[in-house]
Amino acid sequence: MNIEELDNIRLQAYNAIEELCEKASLKKDNILAVGCSSSEVIGEHIGTFSSPEVAEAIYDGIQSVLIPRGIFLAAQCCEHLNRAIVIEASAAGNSEPVNVVPQPKAGGSFATKAYNSFINPVVIENIKADAGIDIGGTLIGMHLKCVAVPVRLSMDKIGNASIICARTRPKFIGGIRAAYDENML
Numbered sequence: 001m002n003i004e005e006l007d008n009i010r011l012q013a014y015n016a017i018e019e020l021c022e023k024a025s026l027k028k029d030n031i032l033a034v035g036c037s038s039s040e041v042i043g044e045h046i047g048t049f050s051s052p053e054v055a056e057a058i059y060d061g062i063q064s065v066l067i068p069r070g071i072f073l074a075a076q077c078c079e080h081l082n083r084a085i086v087i088e089a090s091a092a093g094n095s096e097p098v099n100v101v102p103q104p105k106a107g108g109s110f111a112t113k114a115y116n117s118f119i120n121p122v123v124i125e126n127i128k129a130d131a132g133i134d135i136g137g138t139l140i141g142m143h144l145k146c147v148a149v150p151v152r153l154s155m156d157k158i159g160n161a162s163i164i165c166a167r168t169r170p171k172f173i174g175g176i177r178a179a180y181d182e183n184m185l
Contacts, residue, residue, distance in 0.1 A: 014062070026167075037136030042159060055108070131168065133165045
């Protein structure tokens with residue numbers, strides 16, 4: 001890919017995450033799960049054409065939104081690492097780290113970029129994120145809190161990859177007599 005194409009992908013990632021953060025009302029210390037197929041972004045089938053350059057452009061676009069807001073990125077690895085999560089150790093909580101270092105063909109280029117860019121990266125088997133974006137059909141649902149709510153953005157692709165977004169909310173309990181906090185919806 002040329003510089004102009006990578007810049008466009010970076011901008012698309014930035015715009016998608018900016019809009020998702022607003023629509024999902026993400027706050028400091030929230031966690032955003034990201035699954036990303038760089039192969040799909042460039043128009044190839046998932047898992048067939050991993051691109052570190054595309055992953056870097058997407059990572060840079062996403063982090064330029066998340067870091068100033070104090071939101072943690074949880075980068076999902078590919079199926080070869082059982083969709084494990086790369087995250088900063090400070091956001092991993094009590095999750096037990098696993099011993100693996102993502103690579104472009106075993107973990108994916110995006111997870112590899114995150115692992116190599118975080119200050120103190122750890123890989124954990126799962127997380128319960130506050131929101132997420134699936135770039136290219138990577139199936140992030142397993143890493144969201146129990147009640148996921150679809151978030152429709154003004155854009156539906158990054159590069160050639162379809163994107164699907166979600167936010168989460170607390171479960172409703174109590175039935176017809178219950179009252180709910182509108183701020184938690």
